Amino acid sequence: QVHLVESGGGLVQAGGSLRLSCAASGRSISTYNMGWFRQAPGKEREFVAFIRWTDTMTSASDSVKGRFTISRDNAKNTVYLQMNSLKPEDTAVYYCAAYAGRGTYYSSSRYDYWGQGTQVTVSS
Numbered sequence: 001q002v003h004l005v006e007s008g009g010g011l012v013q014a015g016g017s018l019r020l021s022c023a024a025s026g027r028s029i030s031t032y033n034m035g036w037f038r039q040a041p042g043k044e045r046e047f048v049a050f051i052r053w054t055d056t057m058t059s060a061s062d063s064v065k066g067r068f069t070i071s072r073d074n075a076k077n078t079v080y081l082q083m084n085s086l087k088p089e090d091t092a093v094y095y096c097a098a099y100a101g102r103g104t105y106y107s108s109s110r111y112d113y114w115g116q117g118t119q120v121t122v123s124s
Helices: none
Strands: 004-009 010-013 018-025 033-039 046-051 058-060 067-075 078-083 092-099 118-123
Touching: 004 092, 018 033, 018 092, 018 118, 033 067, 046 067, 046 078, 058 067, 078 092
Parallel strands: 010 118
Antiparallel strands: 004 018, 018 078, 033 046, 033 092, 046 058, 067 078, 092 118
16 A cells, blocks of 8 residues: 655745655555646646656656656655646646556556645636
8 A cells, every 4th residue: 555645735826836745655656656637626637747667757748848847756755746837727736646567647547546635726
């Protein structure tokens, strides 16, 4: 079992930055693929960013590419999402998730473990 806890959310003005953290416990995430998703009110959960465990390959959705960066520190059992140049449309609850093995990383159904989420609100 992997237990994930997100932190770092909050209220920020448009153009500002936040860094989200996802701390894992229960077992090491060094062999897990890690992703960030978000869900805005009235909308479906959507893929934000991914980092692969084998070679730390990363991917990000078109809506955040160039502004958000995912990284991981296996020694701290933590994954990060650095969010720069935030926009009001980035407002959502952000979730960290993990899965082992192969799969479609941008599909939420592939992930085995989820955190409880952290709220990010960007004011205009």
